[in-house]
Amino acid sequence: MRAALMLCLALGIAACGSAPPQSDADLRRERMVELNDRARAAVGRGELRRAVVYYREALRIAESVEDFRAIGLNSLNLAAVHQALGELEPAHRALERVLAAPSRFDSAVIGEAEGRTSYLALQAGQLDTAEKWLLLSERNCQPPGCRRDTALVSLRALLTLERGAAGEARKLAARALAASRAQGNREEEANALRVDGRAAAALGEQVAARAVLNQALNIDKQLALPHKIGLDLLALAEAELAGGGREAASDYARRALDVSRATGNRQQQDAALKLLERAK
Amino acid sequence: MKLGSEMRQGARDITLASRIFLAVAVLSMLCGAGLLAYQQGVFTPRVHVLFNAGTADGMNTGMAVKLVGFRVGSVEGISVDNDLSVQVMLKIDAKYQPMIDAGASVRLTREALIGANVLEIRPGNGDLGPIQERTVLRYEREPSVESAMIALLDQMAPIVGDVRTITAYLSAPEGDFRQAVRSVNLTAGSLAAASNEFTKLIATASDRIEKGETRVSAVLGRAEKLLEDASGGVTLLNSSLKQIDTALPGITTRLEQSVENVRVTSEAVRGLVTGELAGIVVDAGSVISDTSEVVRGAKRAWPVRGMVQPPRESVLRLDGGGGLTPVPVDGAR
Numbered sequence: 001m002r003a004a005l006m007l008c009l010a011l012g013i014a015a016c017g018s019a020p021p022q023s024d025a026d027l028r029r030e031r032m033v034e035l036n037d038r039a040r041a042a043v044g045r046g047e048l049r050r051a052v053v054y055y056r057e058a059l060r061i062a063e064s065v066e067d068f069r070a071i072g073l074n075s076l077n078l079a080a081v082h083q084a085l086g087e088l089e090p091a092h093r094a095l096e097r098v099l100a101a102p103s104r105f106d107s108a109v110i111g112e113a114e115g116r117t118s119y120l121a122l123q124a125g126q127l128d129t130a131e132k133w134l135l136l137s138e139r140n141c142q143p144p145g146c147r148r149d150t151a152l153v154s155l156r157a158l159l160t161l162e163r164g165a166a167g168e169a170r171k172l173a174a175r176a177l178a179a180s181r182a183q184g185n186r187e188e189e190a191n192a193l194r195v196d197g198r199a200a201a202a203l204g205e206q207v208a209a210r211a212v213l214n215q216a217l218n219i220d221k222q223l224a225l226p227h228k229i230g231l232d233l234l235a236l237a238e239a240e241l242a243g244g245g246r247e248a249a250s251d252y253a254r255r256a257l258d259v260s261r262a263t264g265n266r267q268q269q270d271a272a273l274k275l276l277e278r279a280k
Numbered sequence: 281m282k283l284g285s286e287m288r289q290g291a292r293d294i295t296l297a298s299r300i301f302l303a304v305a306v307l308s309m310l311c312g313a314g315l316l317a318y319q320q321g322v323f324t325p326r327v328h329v330l331f332n333a334g335t336a337d338g339m340n341t342g343m344a345v346k347l348v349g350f351r352v353g354s355v356e357g358i359s360v361d362n363d364l365s366v367q368v369m370l371k372i373d374a375k376y377q378p379m380i381d382a383g384a385s386v387r388l389t390r391e392a393l394i395g396a397n398v399l400e401i402r403p404g405n406g407d408l409g410p411i412q413e414r415t416v417l418r419y420e421r422e423p424s425v426e427s428a429m430i431a432l433l434d435q436m437a438p439i440v441g442d443v444r445t446i447t448a449y450l451s452a453p454e455g456d457f458r459q460a461v462r463s464v465n466l467t468a469g470s471l472a473a474a475s476n477e478f479t480k481l482i483a484t485a486s487d488r489i490e491k492g493e494t495r496v497s498a499v500l501g502r503a504e505k506l507l508e509d510a511s512g513g514v515t516l517l518n519s520s521l522k523q524i525d526t527a528l529p530g531i532t533t534r535l536e537q538s539v540e541n542v543r544v545t546s547e548a549v550r551g552l553v554t555g556e557l558a559g560i561v562v563d564a565g566s567v568i569s570d571t572s573e574v575v576r577g578a579k580r581a582w583p584v585r586g587m588v589q590p591p592r593e594s595v596l597r598l599d600g601g602g603g604l605t606p607v608p609v610d611g612a613r
Contacts, residue, residue, distance in 0.1 A: 004306060005305075007309060037592060040594045081596070084602065112598050123602070147607075148598045151600040176600065188600055225603055227602065228603055
């Protein structure tokens with residue numbers, strides 16, 4: 001009797017435990033999600049090259065079945081990782097998939113792609129192009145539905161700073177700082193502080209610049225964001241150099257070089273080497 | 281009284297119900313066991329065939345017997361005869377009997393690089409008709425990858441030896457080849473010197489011929505001597521070339537041997553790469569894919585699915601510092 005009950009129980013458990021069968025479409029979808037998840041984990045571990053491979057594979061599967069939602073998602077992710085690696089051309093190519101056929105994608109995806117394109121143009125020193133794409137992205141972002149508004153303000157502050165209007169840039173950075181603190185977004189807080197620090201340095205306010213940039217560095221270190229730590233160190237080196245502190249500037253630039261070498265970011269490496277040269 | 285009778289009636293009902301439940305459970309168990317036995321092929325008719333092998337290495341009772349990749353039976357028993365030959369009894373599902381002819385052979389092979397050994401039936405030409413009970417089949421052992429690699433190394437060894445010999449022969453300072461080359465160099469040098477001298481003399485002669493015929497004969501005499509020197513040089517060159525000519529057939533033969541060895545080896549390598557290695561790679565890929573399927577299935581099965589975080593899609597949100605902030609897809613707007 002007991003044996004029979006045990007058998008029934010075992011059969012019941014086995015029946016509950018069996019995995020339901022899946023269709024081919026489910027398998028593909030599951031594979032895409034799995035690749036995306038693995039890539040996210042790789043990004044978290046700082047293995048950006050591995051993340052690129054995963055996102056590319058997810059994108060390939062999405063393209064093979066014309067899953068535009070997944071194409072958009074993985075194109076954005078691929079562009080972001082390439083940008084973090086300092087590879088602007090592949091990042092542009094990834095975004096081109098979305099921007100070349102905007103009618104196929106969600107407006108949120110288009111807005112993200114426009115914002116990312118603007119940032120890439122800014123990094124390449126193409127300020128007018130950056131302005132054009134930033135305007136488009138801003139137009140596509142209507143809070144509260146749009147969650148990238150703070151990032152766009154930071155980006156606007158950065159663009160303004162690059163155009164030489166440091167005072168205006170500080171005002172925009174203050175706006176971004178307030179918004180990020182209100183949202184509890186520590187990453188955007190550090191971004192706003194970094195722009196503010198750079199603008200302060202450009203205005204000759206070295207003490208304020210140093211304090212603000214160190215705050216940004218502390219936050220980025222707490223969040224363990226190598227790309228941002230590199231940016232903070234470069235900004236500190238620049239600020240020190242503007243204030244005549246060649247030795248301190250050289251030290252920051254060397255630290256930035258170490259960080260960028262560890263992450264494989266070529267653009268940051270070049271910037272650090274140039275600063276080291278200037279600090280001699 | 282009434283209460284007592286109701287209680288007795290209740291107890292009887294419970295007893296009846298429990299007996300019915302027990303009967304149903306036992307019946308279900310029997311059905312399950314019967315179904316399992318049917319699935320396992322207990323009721324399937326079989327044909328027994330035999331083969332003799334030199335060794336039982338790699339074989340065991342119960343191992344699969346396959347035909348064009350399908351499991352068609354298993355090893356029922358392995359025994360050793362007095363003459364130390366190993367007799368293996370296979371049981372084959374009767375439904376496959378018409379597909380296997382008595383001229384078929386059995387081969388011990390491996391399912392994948394790290395897979396289990398299986399016996400594979402290779403069909404014969406069909407002349408002998410289908411197998412019958414206790415038909416004896418031929419047995420052959422498939423060459424393993426290890427033995428193929430050893431054979432490859434055996435083929436490479438003479439090439440390496442030849443190359444070493446040729447290199448030593450060509451580089452030996454006192455060897456025929458180096459001496460011949462040295463002689464050619466010397467001869468070429470003396471020929472060049474003689475030629476220069478001769479050119480100068482002709483120029484001088486033509487210049488002076490007009491100045492006096494008396495000196496012409498002397499000049500021509502020197503020219504004759506120089507021509508003799510040149511002739512000596514040509515003779516030396518001739519002998520050097522003869523030396524090279526003598527040495528060349530040996531070199532050519534060795535080179536031909538090496539080229540032949542390389543050809544044979546590359547055939548073997550090509551065979552290995554297109555045959556066994558390709559199969560191994562495909563099999564290894566299948567193993568990895570199967571393992572991945574099993575793991576995925578296990579992740580989706582209870583109770584593991586409750587313990588493993590399911591994968592979630594995320595987007596790397598635009599960030600004012602070019603950072604990589606993953607947010608779940610729903611929260612990306």
